Amino acid sequence: MNKSDQQNLPLVPDWLASKLDNWIKAKDRPHPTSYQINRKNIYILPSKSGWLFILTLIAILSGAINYNNSMAYLLCFFLASLGFIAMLQTHQNLNRLNISPAQSHAVFCGQDIEFNYKISDQNFQHHYALCFAHNDDPISVEKKSEAEFSITEKSKKRGRQSASRFKIYTEFPLGLFHAWSQISINNEIIIYPKPVKHLLTENNYQSGNKQSTIVEGDDFSGIREFRRGDSPKKLAWKSIAKTSQLYTKEFHTEAGEFLIFDFDQLSHINNIEEKLSILCALIIQAHNDKKDYGLKLPDKSIKPGHSEQHKHHCLTLLALYKS
């Protein structure tokens, strides 16, 4: 089955399907923490094979009447009852499942998001072959236990993105009925800016020029002659007063150098998004190079450090900047 088939309802014209979907949407409000699938939000229709099955039943019934064949009657009635029971079983396969959001990992803008969820049985029964419209792999939930799944979405822009509604469906056990439910849970994820390497900053970073526009240490380590481009904030005023020469303070960490990535120093770039992207790339690079780094934004700053947590912290700050 391809994806477009999974999203559409079996043998239901598109206009009717979208009407149905709107109706479902109006009925269901977003659930803050978890979504309980129950008979109020399960919808069920015969699948394509199910419609064919119904036609076959009619054919067998007319054959039975025509040839006055008791066994054909019996077969027809058996299949009709089977269809009815299969409908209940398909419904039951989806009924009383509880879905709650699980830890999802932040992504960079442009990457696919994987919203992770936990799904647990509350009915003391096995649930087989639960499928998702945006995910190829069906899952099973065992009796009184929990399973995980993820729904992939495209990231739109940096900042927070909440999960959109998704469809869970099943045709188990006989494939004659299509039961589904539309899940909407408040599940949010941070989207970091898209990292963009910039030639200018790249050079500064590589040469290790600590006095560059955006790369600076924090601990005072000495003074040197002023060079063009040094920040006026870092001027060593005492030395200037003594010698009337311009000096700049140099900053280093005890263990070595650390880097401060400063938003304001990227003055030659006008676009905020681009600035954030460049900073993002620098943070990743510094993280991968195992260097200590800090971040300075106009409204907030983070002290230098180095850890996964620190990286996430910095990138989150970028992600949420003025959004």
Add this chain to the structure above:
Amino acid sequence: MNLSSLKNMLFVKADSQLIILMLMVSLPHFEYIPWWSVILVLLLSVWRSLIISKNKYRPGKVISASLTILSAIFIYQKSGGFSGISAGSHLLVVMAFFKLLESKNSRDYMLLVILSFFIIATNFLFSQSIATAAYMFLCLFCTLITMVSINQNKSVVPLREKAFISLKLIAFSLPIMIVLFLFFPRITGPLWNTNNDQPQAKTGLSDSMEPGLISQLVYSNELVFRAKFSNQIPPQHKLYWRAITLLNFNGKKWTTTSESEASAVLHINSSGYEYTVTMEASNKKWLFLLDLPYQISNKHHISSDFTSHTDKAINSLIQYTANSSQNYYISNNLDPHFESLALTTPGLNNKSRKLAEKWRQQSASSEEIINQALAFFTQQGFSYTLSPARLTRANGIDQFLFETREGFCEHYASAFAILMRHAGIPSRIVLGYLGGELNPIDNIISVDQSMAHSWTEVWINGKGWVRIDPTAAIAPDRINLNVSSALKDKKNLPLHLKINSETLLAIKQFMSAIDNQWNQWVLNYDETHQKKFLKFLTGADYSLKDISNLFIQIILITLLLTGFAYLFNNLKKKKDPIKNDYQLFLKKLTKAGLPKKISEGPRDYKDRLIKHFPAQKQEISFIIENYINLRYRKEIANASAERLRKAIRQFRVKKST
């Protein structure tokens, strides 16, 4: 291929299960479809299993389409069209296997499963026995397992679990099936013309007789019919079941006549036997009636030659009740035209004619001639055998009577009838069955093909048609016991007649009793039986219209009730939830002794409340402000209604100190 991968294929994968399933459901058809189709079907299955195991040799679209069309044309040519049960099901089976060959995804698999339901249904047009039903039930079980395999959809469900799921489905379906079977209104067909639908020719009596035709039937133990006698069961030698009479003889072959004699004036001296016959499908028209029938249940009637037939070939189980008596006479005379027909001889058997004429001169009455003839058979060394010498000459009767002198019942009946005609006594041949096996379990007589028999009837004025069975003179054991005891050369006997074990007999009788119940309760359940059943349940008579109305009413009432329940539920909810919540709030305050005055607006009421309960100022103003917002400002979001409800629910009046 090792064992575990084979196991994996069979237990887990739907595509390999489908091959087995398709072979299983088509297996009964292999008996009816031509051998080349069976081979084609088997080749296609092998091809399919190669595709699955090796993942190559997949036929292209052009190849599979042209193969399919070619075989369809071939079948059309060979069976002369697709109409009729056998050609139709033949085509269905072969096409299903072509579909199997080219199936790719789960949608194809589901189509195949539904095709297999259809093939199962067509199997029932050929046989409805318990064995077939049990086998088809097994097939259905396997179909369900396959369906679960198809829909497990990458997540592997263990076979044991699949079997459990399937059994659960079956267990829940069976009660509904039984209710539907009993109460679903039965319409007596046909809905369309079924004249073309002649299923396979069945073994059994034909409407003509020549040497060797009946002795062939001894080799078949297929059930013909069962009879249940209301009172007493007649002895073996009186169980002459007549089906057809033959009047015309061309020297070799006896055939029926299109002319019918005038109705006989029948006088029954004493009440005879009443019995109900449940007849298997024979694809012929005639019914079986005990000699000599005088009454039969409505829908049927007895012809002037004391046989009965239906308008259409009998292709499903039928049931009728009849009365017969051996104590009768016919008072009228045979009409002259019919008498001349019953005296016609081919005129080739001169020796026989001379012998008969001699008897006629010696005897004073018809009875004496008959006795002379029977004595001739007993005294002249005639023998009763399944494999007599062949009669090659045109004067076959002479050859038999004076040269070979060995034969089966058809030889004796034929020779005796001709002798009688030469002697001036009108005679005819009756085809039917003689005997019947009494099942001690349910006291039902069952008659199978091996009991096929032919005998003679002669016309004696004042008595009418009198049954004379020349076989009785030669082999009395055939009449009193059965064929196998009557035959001397037991070597040639078919297996089912040779078996003499008590245990096997008991098992056979047991199975037969079950089979009879099956016939009575399941296969025979039709419009009439449904009416009887409803009468038994309610004591009232229902017509088909009533039953249909009842059935439709039950469905409609169920639907209506469900609909009402749904609407009622919805109405209850829609009754303005905000107002409901606010009412609850007012109720709580009324209980606390501070009811809202009618003239008071919500704002004034709020002020008064806060004055009384200053400690709960926040709660009270939250509730009332929210209520005002929701009530009178439509743009407020839905979520605050929830919050309002929560707040009201949690609100408790705290007694101020």
